[in-house]
Amino acid sequence: MTEALYLASDDLECTARVLSCRKTQEGLWAVVCDRTVFHPQGGGQPSDIGWINEVVVRKVIHTPEAIVHLCEAALGGEVSMAVDAKTRRLHSRLHSAGHIIGFVGDEYGWHATKGNHFPGESRVVFEPQNPEAIQLTEAEVLQSEVNALISQKLERRITEIDGLRYVTWGDLRAYPCGGTHVANTEEIGKVCISKIKMKKGQITVSYSLEP
Ligand SMILES: [Zn+2]
Known part of the structure; x- marks a missing residue:
């Protein structure tokens, strides 16, 4: 080990x-x-x-x-x-942005299930329990809600519950995660939501960061 x-x-x-x-x-x-x-x-x-x-x-x-x-x-x-500090920082920012997008989507009832936080192909996938009942939102609306949370400069919080490591910022809902995360949401910078797509009951939100 x-x-x-x-x-x-x-x-x-x-x-x-x-x-x-x-x-x-x-x-x-x-x-x-x-x-x-x-x-x-x-x-x-x-x-x-x-x-x-x-x-x-x-x-x-x-x-x-x-x-x-x-x-x-x-x-x-x-x-x-x-x-390599530069690469770590970019990965942490992209991954942390994925958490925030997941949180906002979950508030809509979308149910985040997985993410890909690779530069150039970052996306969060949601699998709603009842896709027919889901109302999609405009990319611009989601983007402004995500950036509004980020601009609150929320501090990272890591807790351990039953051996699982939960990560969040401020009072947002915590998710179990073993990734690397920014210490404060302001380090993420501005998130651009390029696309929200619904296909076969899955919602995929594609995003990138302003450099
Ligand atoms: Zn994480």
Whole structure:
């Protein structure tokens, strides 16, 4: 098991000990450490990138046993980790925006079920219990409601209930989540809702962020 430091802290650097290192079929090295600041791909959020010592970490994945860093060279012993701050910040902003959109949609009774927070293809998917009864709203209306919440500068709150980590800001409804999040909603900046689409009982809200 790898201790996931990113769950409890926004620190982007740490030291760690390499537990295993093996070559992959793609010619990268799969490095497992006793702990990590790298957020692996999952929950709709892309993985962090960065460096372990001077070695580039291309991607980080989660297996049932461990968090695996896919690196450009072999590593061993005590190492220093550093997450690329710019990429982490963008991913946290996109992912946090997904939470806020999910919250507003849920207030409409849409029922958020999943999200994709990759840059350029970010979207939140809702699966209403009774799609025929759902009234869609204009993208502009949803956008202004989302941005109104963000502009309230709400502080992040993380709580643990029955072993699950719940994340929210201010008094908004909390969702169980293992992703990375901005400490204050104002860091998200302005959200642009490009499209709201209803198809086969699913509502998909596509969005992006102003740089
Ligand atoms: Zn989250």
